[in-house]
Amino acid sequence: MGTATSRPARQLAMVFDLNKCLGCQSCSIACKTLWTDGPGMESMWWNIVNTMPGGGTPRDVFSHGGGYRDGQPVPGKFPAQREYGEAWDFDQQAVFSGSERIPLHPRERDGSTPSWGPNWDEDLGGGVYPDSFFFYLQQICANCSKPACLEACPREGLYRREEDGIILIDEERCNGYRFCAEACPYKRIYFNPQRAVAQKCIACYPRLEAGVAPACVRQCPGRVRHIDYMDNKEGHPHKLVNEWKVALPLRPDFGTEPNVFYVPPLAPSAFNEGGEFDDTKRRIPAEYLREMFGPGVDAALETIEREREKTTRGESSELMDILISRDWNKLMGPFTQNPAELIRPPVTR
Numbered sequence: 029m030g031t032a033t034s035r036p037a038r039q040l041a042m043v044f045d046l047n048k049c050l051g052c053q054s055c056s057i058a059c060k061t062l063w064t065d066g067p068g069m070e071s072m073w074w075n076i077v078n079t080m081p082g083g084g085t086p087r088d089v090f091s092h093g094g095g096y097r098d099g100q101p102v103p104g105k106f107p108a109q110r111e112y113g114e115a116w117d118f119d120q121q122a123v124f125s126g127s128e129r130i131p132l133h134p135r136e137r138d139g140s141t142p143s144w145g146p147n148w149d150e151d152l153g154g155g156v157y158p159d160s161f162f163f164y165l166q167q168i169c170a171n172c173s174k175p176a177c178l179e180a181c182p183r184e185g186l187y188r189r190e191e192d193g194i195i196l197i198d199e200e201r202c203n204g205y206r207f208c209a210e211a212c213p214y215k216r217i218y219f220n221p222q223r224a225v226a227q228k229c230i231a232c233y234p235r236l237e238a239g240v241a242p243a244c245v246r247q248c249p250g251r252v253r254h255i256d257y258m259d260n261k262e263g264h265p266h267k268l269v270n271e272w273k274v275a276l277p278l279r280p281d282f283g284t285e286p287n288v289f290y291v292p293p294l295a296p297s298a299f300n301e302g303g304e305f306d307d308t309k310r311r312i313p314a315e316y317l318r319e320m321f322g323p324g325v326d327a328a329l330e331t332i333e334r335e336r337e338k339t340t341r342g343e344s345s346e347l348m349d350i351l352i353s354r355d356w357n358k359l360m361g362p363f364t365q366n367p368a369e370l371i372r373p374p375v376t377r
């Protein structure tokens with residue numbers, strides 16, 4: 029078990045390619061059905077995909093504080109349940125058996141109309157027409173190297189695994205204080221009101237131990253997600269983060285050194301007044317991308333464009349081969365075991 033300051037022997041890392049996400053939420057559903065269908069977990073989305081620019085999940089996700097600035101902890105707050113979005117009800121009975129046509133409108137548990145929820149502003153995006161733009165942002169716990177959540181807990185209720193750097197919550201030790209949820213600047217910790225414990229993404233560690241990739245990685249039809257140990261020099265995370273430098277941390281200013289990285293979105297050029305593409309003007313404002321992914325984003329986009337042009341000319345590009353994910357298995361690093369081929373223990377009733 030590691031502390032907030034000790035570094036694990038190996039660090040698991042993931043890279044999400046924002047240029048390939050379909051916004052289909054297959055990852056979210058794969059995670060939800062596997063891990064968060066228990067009591068009190070109705071509103072938990074350990075994995076969620078939101079349209080950006082947008083409010084995110086919970087609402088205004090990056091404005092709740094937490095993390096570090098100049099090495100010092102930043103006070104954070106725990107968002108209210110409604111800011112995450114409650115589990116909605118639908119009057120399906122009325123729709124299927126009613127004589128009149130009734131729209132399938134969601135309702136909060138108290139009968140009111142929802143005012144926020146996961147990916148609430150789906151596909152709204154930003155920019156001024158005709159230079160409109162959006163991209164999908166996937167979020168899970170980033171198993172940070174400086175995990176503010178772990179440091180904030182006075183009961184050592186969180187710990188870091190020595191073998192892969194995954195941060196886990198010991199529910200036996202958790203007293204439900206929610207300090208960890210306040211401290212996480214990405215708001216990736218949920219509170220289970222029925223069990224009075226904090227819960228979060230566990231990086232599918234039981235699957236990893238069986239050589240199986242996390243459900244969100246394996247179920248992604250867009251081949252968006254790459255996983256491996258960072259010290260594997262042939263692994264995609266090492267190549268994309270350290271060699272090609274096209275995968276960047278989300279909001280690096282939060283200071284937690286996340287181990288989930290993002291290939292930033294390349295959008296078409298902006299239009300000029302004549303309605304033609306202006307190749308000197310990016311559609312997505314550079315300031316916004318720098319705020320999201322740090323100062324390395326300009327060089328990362330230039331590298332992606334340069335390598336893409338090489339393949340257009342018929343030349344080979346290692347970077348494009350990785351990003352295209354021609355070989356699905358390579359996305360999963362050492363975790364290529366097909367879960368359907370694992371021998372399941374007999375079910376005891």
Ligand code: SF4
Pocket residue numbers: 168169170171172174175176177178195211212213214215216217228284286
């Ligand atoms: S993303 Fe949040 S919950 Fe996950 S390790 Fe980092 S600080 Fe902790």
Ligand code: SF4
Pocket residue numbers: 048049050051052053054055056077164166247248249250251252253
């Ligand atoms: S499954 Fe893949 S493509 Fe679909 S929303 Fe998730 S990351 Fe995007």
